[in-house]
Amino acid sequence: MIVPAIVAKPDFIVTRASHAVLTVRDLKASRAFYVDVLGLVVSDEDRDVIYLRGLEEACHHSLVLKEMAGAPSCERVGFRVLTEEDLDLAKAYFEKAGLPAEFVRVPFQERTLHVTDPAGTRIEICATMATRERQIIQFRKFKSACPMRLDHFQVLTPFVGKVWGFYAEMGFRTSEYVTEADGEMVRAIFLQRKGNPHDLVFVKNENGPRLHHVAFTVPETYHLLHFCDFAANSGFGANIEFGPQRHYSPGYAQFVYCRDPDGHRLELFTNHYQTMDLEEPPARWTTEMLKSMPGYGIPPPDKWRSEAMPFSKI
Amino acid sequence: MIVPAIVAKPDFIVTRASHAVLTVRDLKASRAFYVDVLGLVVSDEDRDVIYLRGLEEACHHSLVLKEMAGAPSCERVGFRVLTEEDLDLAKAYFEKAGLPAEFVRVPFQERTLHVTDPAGTRIEICATMATRERQIIQFRKFKSACPMRLDHFQVLTPFVGKVWGFYAEMGFRTSEYVTEADGEMVRAIFLQRKGNPHDLVFVKNENGPRLHHVAFTVPETYHLLHFCDFAANSGFGANIEFGPQRHYSPGYAQFVYCRDPDGHRLELFTNHYQTMDLEEPPARWTTEMLKSMPGYGIPPPDKWRSEAMPFSKI
């Protein structure tokens, strides 16, 4: 196992994890969950699609739900690049690696690039999105979890090692990573661009790529537990899968995981630390260290480890 | 099953659940847990015993720990009566029922009555205790869970029905109770004197009397989770047994249960509702209602249901 060198000044600037596009079987049921139970804000909607964002977000959407027949899936996870020029450079980077890369038209986004990474993760990148007013002091609209903004994605893949160098070259910095006890096999990598622990996490799993979860921030500890109560009171108590609890592992977040009506998994969490300075090397964990960490609480159910959402096949 | 009639004006006035006396095998280890990890305040201590209270309590102690060889046990759970005269009336009440009742001397308490209830629960009653300064605005002493005050006890017993009438006659009001689906068998009774849901809870169990838990209030949701973190950081993460979660059953408390180094169980919880008005009848739950309640979270481990602390045999 080789930890990729840090590329402090990559050829193009990815700024952050931005949005996810999920297919759902019943948009009305999904709306009830995401808007009425979770507390996301509707930016736009029609019969087939709904565009949602967090309370503090000015970008038009951080979650797009599309009604489709068949098994639900994740169409794409989205990232932002800084400028339109960076978009062209991103295209060149994926093409040079022999990977799919094409410009497409997407509502409420300017030029949008569809690419696929070496693990098969389907990704959408743009530099510019429509904006909407931040709801950050529209306290009358605060409800349930009060989700503030999308923070990161986690993807399961058999090819963690393979994607690591690919993302490092794009300037993704490794905040933390997990290896087998002997150090030869990498189990998980936590990659960031925006200066907190992760924008994109890859965890080793025989069956991938699959989207494990999309994570949104919530303001306080209170909101993690209030969301559980609010969900239970709304008939969605069984959708609370794991937590409230804290990760005594990369990120150290206080979390609750829940499943939407189609089984898409969300993580809600409070705080992450800031990580921007180059002198701090990636933090290495071994699977043994994880086992011996302090911590508390009932372990996650098996399905939290095994179940995840396939990416759409088109 | 007959729900006992309410005795609005009993012959003597029990005011509240007051304190518990527990034996421990290693007082130093217990002190580390209760003072340094949980955050209780020391009122007095010597080599063999430590007297603890919550941050808001003016009474000298709400928890007494005594070092003793052998298996740990609960010596007594304690209640307060309003006046010294009530104490004499209490003695007469137990004696009339053919139950043990004798005055004893207990440090930091005025005249103290030792009695045993029809379930065998060993109880200590006094009207007057030494006082200490409330630490309620000594914020420099606030730490970890910030336990504010003792609130209630839960006791397991095969004889729930038998004790119900006995306590009702003492003026204990039933805030809520649980029966089998057919309503003939009572499973749990929640008895109160101080105007919130419970001072004393009896839950049916083949093996009793045993003390299931002593409950302390904490200020906020934040403290439930911070206590778990503080305990984990102190090497006591494995002592967190169940929660943070909410009871979707009598009391509706947001809770965390933990075990001390000897296995004594504590409940920490935030809010209970106020219940004082006579027009509100005891709330009846059936075991089926409990199963069909909304709620969320991973179920308690089996030991939370089965394990409890025997009362001392003297």
Added chain:
Amino acid sequence: MIVPAIVAKPDFIVTRASHAVLTVRDLKASRAFYVDVLGLVVSDEDRDVIYLRGLEEACHHSLVLKEMAGAPSCERVGFRVLTEEDLDLAKAYFEKAGLPAEFVRVPFQERTLHVTDPAGTRIEICATMATRERQIIQFRKFKSACPMRLDHFQVLTPFVGKVWGFYAEMGFRTSEYVTEADGEMVRAIFLQRKGNPHDLVFVKNENGPRLHHVAFTVPETYHLLHFCDFAANSGFGANIEFGPQRHYSPGYAQFVYCRDPDGHRLELFTNHYQTMDLEEPPARWTTEMLKSMPGYGIPPPDKWRSEAMPFSKI
């Protein structure tokens, strides 16, 4: 100045501060404030009156608003007695003191007694009220301050000394009191029946009786600040009069005071301590002690000290 003796077992049992009846000029505007901005629950309403209660309350109402022309006023503050018999004994007590006392009919209450205390405070007492379902786990209805229950009243009067003995004889216990530095003149008395610091507070003021505030509990620190934000976002920011801050004086509550559209003042606060044991004497404060207490924050505006609501004249 003489501190009244404690009457541990009074002739009749007042249980708690129960409800307030306020007149308002525009019921629609008041509803918008109390329901949509503060978060109280509507039990019943018609064109002229609205009955409100807190989220945890089973009693039909803790706040009654009546639309009336003319200057707004407080019609009555309400207390509960334990039994119907206590109601008759209460009537006799007021009559014996040569004070007004008559039974009246009040919607959603059983036999109701209207009395006037020695300070001229207009009071309403009943033993039995209609009940409604507690909303304590109806989390979808939680909003803004999430007011849980009415806790106490504060009344301004020139006759603090005069009422003290009168209420003491009714069994009101003095948790704390404030005197001039020389100890001869009592400035404020904090009276309780339900076992926390106050149900009824009298503060010396040349102009009285006037209702200074009605206090409701809220769950957590978060709700004090969230209420301010919610009010500001609803156009009621100027109604926040004082706080969030903490009283470094009797009760030690963390509070925010606000004014309703008619100028009625509410206190929202988090925790009070429990006080039930007779061995703890009333805590004495002098006005000098109050000045030298630790504490923080910008002092209250003058109007917080001077403005209060007259009681209705009928």
Added chain:
Amino acid sequence: MIVPAIVAKPDFIVTRASHAVLTVRDLKASRAFYVDVLGLVVSDEDRDVIYLRGLEEACHHSLVLKEMAGAPSCERVGFRVLTEEDLDLAKAYFEKAGLPAEFVRVPFQERTLHVTDPAGTRIEICATMATRERQIIQFRKFKSACPMRLDHFQVLTPFVGKVWGFYAEMGFRTSEYVTEADGEMVRAIFLQRKGNPHDLVFVKNENGPRLHHVAFTVPETYHLLHFCDFAANSGFGANIEFGPQRHYSPGYAQFVYCRDPDGHRLELFTNHYQTMDLEEPPARWTTEMLKSMPGYGIPPPDKWRSEAMPFSKI
């Protein structure tokens, strides 16, 4: 007034506000305040200087206090650049503008650049600092405000317009700015590099440059109020200058301002929004808009507007 053009890809990369160096008259008294009352962590100290950091910070220090005779002052505010090469480019940038720029040796920092901006603000820049273990899950060390990390500085200057273009060219993006009602005079600029509302704020004031405050994040609303209580209980209640309250102006933070024993001002706040995407233009406020914003609470004392700390003269 001209809003400077955005420089998306500046010649060198400033990453964030990093640290402040303050002089104090009595290091022991300062230590008592910052460590025992506020809750910062000591990284290193000797008789003359103490190096402090927040609970989540891996960088060696975010606050340096030096004991010096005479009036207290701010020696420097510090920023980080991404690489050592950026440090050389920064030096060239300041020199080209005819401004002081020289390399100096500073303990626990690699090559350090001392520069002065066009407003006279004394600044220290480095690319590399010693690191220490993040205390982010050392919950036993959490206390009082639980300050997590340094977030930003505010500087008063008569020359807001003059510095605006200078910082914009360095890649500082304007999240928000305030102008006079007629729009010709800029009153305040909120500049950021790390993707939240501000790393550096300049506010117009006749007397400058002076440091108005250094801001640290705290985890939750609870900690803002708990810090005030903790400070009051520690004898520092009078040091709480303004808040807890919320800015209904740029940043929208929930805050409390306090003064240290020398009068240095700190802001503690909870959440800022994320701002990284170029499509969102700087938000413009006029002084009239600020006056008509919703909001609540007692206005700040005059000294909060007028008092600030001069920069050291060497």
